[in-house]
Amino acid sequence: xxxxxxxxxxxxxxxxxxxxxxxxxxxxxxxxxxxxxxxxxxxxxxxxxxxxxxxxxxxxxxxxxxxxxxxxxxxxxxxxxxxxxxxxxxxxxxxxxxxxxxxxxxxxxxxxxxxxxxxxxxxxxxxxxxxxxxxxxxxxxxxxxxxxxxxxxxxxxxxxxxxxxxxxxxxxxxxxxxxxxxxxxxxxxxxxxxxxxxxxxxxxxxxxxxxxxxxxxxxxxxxxxxxxxxxxxxxxxxxxxxxxxxxxxxxxxxxxxxxxxxxxxxxxxxxxxxxxxxxxxxxxxxxxxxxxxxxxxxxxxxxxxxxxxx
Amino acid sequence: xxxxxxxxxxxxxxxxxxxxxxxxxxxxxxxxxxxxxxxxxxxxxxxxxxxxxxxxxxxxxxxxxxxxxxxxxxxxxxxxxxxxxxxxxxxxxxxxxxxxxxxxxxxxxxxxxxxxxxxxxxxxxxxxxxxxxxxxxxxxxxxxxxxxxxxxxxxxxxxxxxxxxxxxxxxxxxxxxxxxxxxxxxxxxxxxxxxxxxxxxxxxxxxxxxxxxxxxxxxxxxxxxxxxxxxxxxxxxxxxxxxxxxxxxxxxxxx
Numbered sequence: 240x241x242x243x244x245x246x247x248x249x250x251x252x253x254x255x256x257x258x259x260x261x262x263x264x265x266x267x268x269x270x271x272x273x274x275x276x277x278x279x280x281x282x283x284x285x286x287x288x289x290x291x292x293x294x295x296x297x298x299x300x301x302x303x304x305x306x307x308x309x310x311x312x313x314x315x316x317x318x319x320x321x322x323x324x325x326x327x328x329x330x331x332x333x334x335x336x337x338x339x340x341x342x343x344x345x346x347x348x349x350x351x352x353x354x355x356x357x358x359x360x361x362x363x364x365x366x367x368x369x370x371x372x373x374x375x376x377x378x379x380x381x382x383x384x385x386x387x388x389x390x391x392x393x394x395x396x397x398x399x400x401x402x403x404x405x406x407x408x409x410x411x412x413x414x415x416x417x418x419x420x421x422x423x424x425x426x427x428x429x430x431x432x433x434x435x436x437x438x439x440x441x442x443x444x445x446x447x448x449x450x451x452x453x454x455x456x457x458x459x460x461x462x463x464x465x466x467x468x469x470x471x472x473x474x475x476x477x478x479x480x481x482x483x484x485x486x487x488x489x490x491x492x493x494x495x496x497x498x499x500x501x502x503x504x505x506x507x508x509x510x511x512x513x514x515x516x517x518x519x520x521x522x523x524x525x526x527x528x529x530x531x532x533x534x535x536x537x538x539x540x541x542x543x544x545x546x547x548x549x
Numbered sequence: 550x551x552x553x554x555x556x557x558x559x560x561x562x563x564x565x566x567x568x569x570x571x572x573x574x575x576x577x578x579x580x581x582x583x584x585x586x587x588x589x590x591x592x593x594x595x596x597x598x599x600x601x602x603x604x605x606x607x608x609x610x611x612x613x614x615x616x617x618x619x620x621x622x623x624x625x626x627x628x629x630x631x632x633x634x635x636x637x638x639x640x641x642x643x644x645x646x647x648x649x650x651x652x653x654x655x656x657x658x659x660x661x662x663x664x665x666x667x668x669x670x671x672x673x674x675x676x677x678x679x680x681x682x683x684x685x686x687x688x689x690x691x692x693x694x695x696x697x698x699x700x701x702x703x704x705x706x707x708x709x710x711x712x713x714x715x716x717x718x719x720x721x722x723x724x725x726x727x728x729x730x731x732x733x734x735x736x737x738x739x740x741x742x743x744x745x746x747x748x749x750x751x752x753x754x755x756x757x758x759x760x761x762x763x764x765x766x767x768x769x770x771x772x773x774x775x776x777x778x779x780x781x782x783x784x785x786x787x788x789x790x791x792x793x794x795x796x797x798x799x800x801x802x803x804x
Contacts, residue, residue, distance in 0.1 A: 289638075289641065289642075289802075290803065291804070309644050309646060323634065324636060325634075325636040327565040327636075328561075328564075328565070332564070336557065336560075337639060339560065339561075340557050340639075340640065340644070340645075
């Protein structure tokens with residue numbers, strides 16, 4: 240349903256996308272997970288006709304995004320990262336005019352607008368202009384607007400950023416319900432729990448490239464061991480690293496750029512006494528130790544050496 | 550082009566303009582009205598200006614009001630929608646080639662400029678206590694009105710897609726104010742005979758052709774530029790501003 244081939248986008252001296260290849264199947268909830276500046280929004284821009292790729296091609300359904308823009312726009316609905324609601328209109332008018340841009344007849348526009356306002360709990364605000372709306376209300380209205388013309392593919396750029404937990408849950412339900420009607424959804428996020436809970440498949444992007452792709456489960460299992468024990472010690476010597484590598488269940492040991500050691504293993508807590516012993520045998524002092532359970536965060540760390548939150 | 554989408558966008562602009570009608574009217578018509586009253590009524594009735602001055606002033610006031618209204622109606626929303634509220638994005642994603650959205654903005658600005666022209670004529674006529682328009686040429690007047698409306702809206706498109714949010718004040722003092730004062734609105738171009746250099750330089754000002762154009766149509770007996778030169782210049786400026794505006798619009802719409 241969504242496909243990109245060798246997409247590259249350069250803004251001046253900055254390479255935002257670097258040979259990006261993606262394929263999203265019809266009816267899938269697909270997540271782009273990555274830190275800020277990874278190229279997620281640029282990817283959404285390329286797929287929604289707003290960013291012209293420097294190289295490469297992209298398709299929505301059978302239509303080349305760059306050459307068949309109008310056909311593509313009929314198939315997609317877009318929820319932007321920053322609300323871009325029409326400040327000159329009321330909430331209901333935002334929906335009905337959006338429907339009109341897509342050629343819906345007037346009775347159908349009113350029917351859909353009322354139903355979406357109800358669904359997104361905005362009926363009592365229908366006749367108000369949106370400049371007084373809270374962030375959560377604007378976000379809900381943005382999603383309602385994107386669903387107004389019933390698009391086959393829904394793009395949501397960081398849909399839950401800045402939302403309270405209750406609205407976030409409501410949003411997840413709405414996305415699932417829309418997907419249950421056979422619609423394809425592509426969302427971007429830097430929230431791993433959300434990606435884990437919602438997405439059928441995920442691409443982890445960093446520096447404009449896909450660095451890992453699969454179901455959340457597959458991705459988590461792809462990290463050697465699954466658990467990560469991060470230790471900080473007074474001094475790191477080759478002897479210590481080798482000793483840690485020989486511990487049972489340890490698949491990989493890496494020194495991080497900020498002078499810590501990441502130990503990838505198939506168990507967590509039970510490894511701690513052995514790590515402590517190895518450190519003291521090597522003549523170093525243990526300063527800090529942290530255990531992470533298998534997660535997409537660890538996966539990101541494994542592939543990039545950086546935390547998603549950095 | 551997708552006509553339904555185009556008309557829906559025009560309906561949206563009409564809806565917003567209707568809602569802000571009073572504010573828009575004051576914004577664009579109050580100043581020309583005060584000028585009309587002072588120069589057309591106070592100065593003529595006090596005997597400082599001859600009564601014939603009214604026939605010179607009315608065409609200039611129409612040109613000025615139309616240019617101000619049309620330019621304002623396109624420029625200000627474009628600056629806000631592209632740079633601040635981003636609300637134009639929803640329309641950029643509508644199923645229509647985005648060039649047509651620029652055309653829609655121009656058509657919407659033209660309609661507002663024409664309405665302003667229609668309102669200002671009887672108002673100025675009343676404020677000045679009647680103006681003799683015996684020899685007015687209606688066909689030419691309609692042609693000039695359409696070209697001036699297109700000029701105002703195309704200029705609005707070009708400015709609205711080129712000027713930054715912080716430069717709006719500067720745009721008015723550096724572009725609009727000189728355009729108004731050197732636009733032959735309050736005097737005919739022929740009156741610049743004693744200022745040969747200025748007389749040449751003001752010819753780069755599109756408002757000159759708008760004022761002189763209305764003068765040639767409404768008060769053909771007063772001095773004015775040759776009709777062909779006026780029509781040619783207006784068509785040229787319309788095209789130049791539209792092409793420039795469209796280029797800037799596409800730059801803003803697609804990164």
